[in-house]
Amino acid sequence: MRKAKGFTFQKIFPLSPKPSLTRPRTFQAYSFVPFSPLAMLDPTILTIGGIVLGIAIIERILERWGVIDLVDQFxxxxxxxxxxxxxxxxxxxxxxFIF
Incomplete structure (x- = not known):
């Protein structure tokens, strides 16, 4: 039977870490998401949305006035x-959209 050799924790992992020989380098961080919420403020998309919203508001106003036939056409x-x-x-x- 062979004799097992024991190691103490301090021998394997010293308590005081050795100082790093190299200085940490600075790096630039980039976003992995190429999407900005400000891209939705495109004038064309806002115009299309405004037209559709305006037609929906006109439809509700006509419904309150009681012009049901015109509302059905809308x-x-x-x-x-x-x-x-x-x-x-x-x-x-x-x-x-430019990536």
Whole structure:
């Protein structure tokens, strides 16, 4: 049977760390996310959003006035315009977005 040799913790891991021989270098940090919330302030996207919001407000006003026939016509048109405006604004945003 062989004799096992024991090591103390202080021999393996000294309590006082040795000073580093090299100075830490400065480095530039870059963001991994190439997206800024300020990019949504594009005038074209704000214009499209303002037009759609204006039509929705006009529709609510006409509904309060009791002009239901005109509101139904607006609703039929908006069923087509809202998805087209949304997807065209989304396509425009990604097409003009500079990475």
């Amino acid at each position: 609703a039929k048109v908006m069923r087509f315009i809202l998805p087209v405006a949304f997807y065209s604004a989304l396509f425009y945003f990604f097409a003009t």
